[in-house]
Amino acid sequence: xxxxxxxxxxxxxxxxxxxxxxxxxxxxxxxxxxxxxxxxxxxxxxxxxxxxxxxxxxxxxxxxxxxxxxxxxxxxxxxxxxxxxxxxxxxxxxxxxxxxxxxxxxxxxxxxxxxxxxxxxxxxxxxxxxxxxxxxxxxxxxxxxxxxxxxxxxxxxxxxxxxxxxxxxxxxxxxxxxxxxxxxxxxxxxxxxxxxxxxxxxxxxxxxxxxxxxxxxxxxxxxxxxxxxxxxxxxxxxxxxxxxxxxxxxxxxxxxxxxxxxxxxxxxxxxxxxxxxxxxxxxxxxxxxxxxxxxxxxxxxxxxxxxxxxx
Ligand SMILES: NC(=O)C1=CN([C@@H]2O[C@H](COP(=O)(O)OP(=O)(O)OC[C@H]3O[C@@H](n4cnc5c(N)ncnc54)[C@H](O)[C@@H]3O)[C@@H](O)[C@H]2O)C=CC1
Ligand SMILES: O=C([O-])CC(=O)C(=O)O
Numbered sequence: 001x002x003x004x005x006x007x008x009x010x011x012x013x014x015x016x017x018x019x020x021x022x023x024x025x026x027x028x029x030x031x032x033x034x035x036x037x038x039x040x041x042x043x044x045x046x047x048x049x050x051x052x053x054x055x056x057x058x059x060x061x062x063x064x065x066x067x068x069x070x071x072x073x074x075x076x077x078x079x080x081x082x083x084x085x086x087x088x089x090x091x092x093x094x095x096x097x098x099x100x101x102x103x104x105x106x107x108x109x110x111x112x113x114x115x116x117x118x119x120x121x122x123x124x125x126x127x128x129x130x131x132x133x134x135x136x137x138x139x140x141x142x143x144x145x146x147x148x149x150x151x152x153x154x155x156x157x158x159x160x161x162x163x164x165x166x167x168x169x170x171x172x173x174x175x176x177x178x179x180x181x182x183x184x185x186x187x188x189x190x191x192x193x194x195x196x197x198x199x200x201x202x203x204x205x206x207x208x209x210x211x212x213x214x215x216x217x218x219x220x221x222x223x224x225x226x227x228x229x230x231x232x233x234x235x236x237x238x239x240x241x242x243x244x245x246x247x248x249x250x251x252x253x254x255x256x257x258x259x260x261x262x263x264x265x266x267x268x269x270x271x272x273x274x275x276x277x278x279x280x281x282x283x284x285x286x287x288x289x290x291x292x293x294x295x296x297x298x299x300x301x302x303x304x305x306x307x308x309x310x311x
Contacts, residue, residue, distance in 0.1 A: 004029045
């Protein structure tokens with residue numbers, strides 16, 4: 001399916017930064033920003049549109065509170081809802097964000113029933129699963145962004161420690177988007193050379209810990225807002241892969257149906273992204289220790305899923 005029209009629901013910090021990236025890079029012809037707060041999406045869209053003559057893009061950006069505008073979107077990116085505050089975990093915003101995602105999915109199912117859906121709102125693994133369950137679409141069409149960001153953070157920390165170009169670093173982070181995520185050292189290389197060739201175990205452990213708490217580190221520094229630049233760039237990388245049918249392998253939040261021995265859960269795994277969305281999951285062989293860590297991550301997500309089925 002060719003991507004011509006993209007809607008971003010939630011014109012806050014992540015939504016607006018994403019809109020700027022998508023427009024500047026002409027990743028769609030038509031871009032709609034939607035928000036519940038009157039004027040927020042309209043103002044954001046106008047501001048971005050007025051940068052078009054300077055950045056030289058033809059993407060048409062509109063903002064609204066009215067879901068009719070999202071009709072015929074090929075892709076809907078959901079960045080609406082509460083971000084966590086310092087001292088909170090991502091799961092702490094689940095109760096606030098769950099009804100928001102249910103409402104948004106009802107509108108998407110009504111006005112853009114053919115679209116792909118990319119979840120960004122936290123806790124992203126749980127909400128990707130909830131959105132998919134709610135709409136009942138093929139799992140290729142409902143997926144989430146987390147691992148591209150976590151891997152980019154890890155790559156930037158590796159670059160700082162090794163003093164080598166990020167361009168040559170390929171980092172791989174699996175699992176849930178939280179403290180239990182799995183930065184996978186065995187699958188992290190610098191131009192094909194294993195990371196262990198360049199760094200000792202102690203430095204590697206430090207990078208793993210910093211990656212796991214990458215979002216928290218920014219929130220602690222900023223206090224009033226969590227990260228939005230690198231998250232928006234990560235969303236744009238996924239949109240680029242879909243829009244250009246690149247078949248890139250990127251870590252995405254995917255609905256698991258037997259892969260990695262898991263079912264009825266969504267979490268970060270390497271996935272092939274192309275014009276049909278999350279087209280395929282790549283199953284890596286894991287050591288016993290990695291499998292145990294993966295399982296711990298699944299269990300953390302299942303605890304939140306159990307909470308929402310009780311609610
Ligand atoms: N998956 C990931 O890697 C990342 C996820 N996030 C998550 O993205 C979400 C948004 O973060 P920010 O942009 O920083 O928050 P923000 O507070 O700046 O923006 C959220 C926007 O959502 C809007 N909104 C709330 N309810 C809505 C509804 N029912 N329909 C439409 N719009 C609605 C608000 O009016 C606001 O403009 C948070 O849950 C945050 O934790 C943020 C960074 C990375
Ligand atoms: O830390 C947060 O709450 C936002 C987020 O998911 C991230 O930046 O990784």
